[in-house]
Amino acid sequence: MTPGLRQAGRLAPFARERLADSAPEAAVALLGAVVRRREADGTWSAVRVVETEAYRxxxxxxxxxxxxxxxxxxxxxxxxxxxxxxxxxxHWCLNVTAEPVGVGAAALVRAAVVLAGHERLRARRPAARTDRDLLRGPGRLCQALAISAPDHDGIDLLSPAAEVQLLDDGFRPRAVVAGPRVGVRLAADVPWRFAVAEAAEVSAYRRHPRAPLPG
Structure with a gap:
């Protein structure tokens, strides 16, 4: 099956080397990736990443x-x-570590669209008024997927045995947009937030009220 933004293709392991370069490059590489979560009944919920932020x-x-x-x-x-x-x-937030071992770098997963397990994710997010709001923001995404610490902090997302996994079905965004990160006070204008241009689920930009004005 050819993957689409809201339809999964054949899932394969996400290549670790795609995350080994700079955090911004890793954040772009994660756009379109599939985050899959094994549920208590043995089934899987799955979402496609449409927004990330880089930090190092x-x-x-x-x-x-x-x-x-x-x-x-x-x-x-x-x-x-x-x-x-x-x-x-x-709110819990999920980040995917990037760059070589010993370098403190990661990409925050900010938003996603549902591929599988819609009813279950909806049940965990009763405050979501629309499907657009279901996974629109890192806290909402983790609530819907029941991702938290210490249960998932430090796990290898590329391990086939992991409860939460990062996978690749071959989807690649037609266009990517970049801009400043949401709500950070320092380095507020660094354009390290990346999003799939066609996704309506990308979160709204909010500048930190104490961030210095550019220039």
């Missing part, structure tokens, strides 16, 4: 800017490692 240790907006800590340790592991953290004490 020489970036003041990155959690890894202060070096390796107990919290940020997954960011320094092999490409394809999950870094799951809680944002504002409320």
């Amino acid at each position: 240790e020489d970036d003041p907006a990155s959690h890894s800017a202060a070096g390796r800590t107990a919290r940020t340790a997954p960011m320094f592991e092999q490409p394809g490692t999950a870094y799951v953290y809680r944002s504002y004490g409320m």
Whole structure:
């Protein structure tokens, strides 16, 4: 089956080397990737990534800017490692580690479209008014897929045994748009947010209220 934005093709392992270059390149490579989650009944829910943000240790907006800590340790592991953290004490966020081992870099998965398990994901997101809002934002995505720490923090997303997996069905976006990252105070104008141009589920841009004005 030829994959489409909302229709999965034949799933294959995501190539780790596609994540081994710079964090921005990895963030672009993740657009169109499939995140699959094994449910308690043995079935799978699956979504296609349509928005990402890149972060690395020489970036003041990155959690890894202060070096390796107990919290940020997954960011320094092999490409394809999950870094799951809680944002504002409320929402879990899923990141995919990038660049070589020892470099603190990752791409935040910001938004996705549903490929499988729609009813289950809907049940976990009762506040979603429309399907467009279901996975529109990193906290919503993790809520729908029941991704959290410590259960999924530090796992290898490229392992076929993992409960949450990163896969490739050959889909590639026709066009990618780039812009500043959402809600970061430092390096607010660095254009490291990437999105599939045709996806309506991409989250809205919000500038941090204390971010310096450009120029």
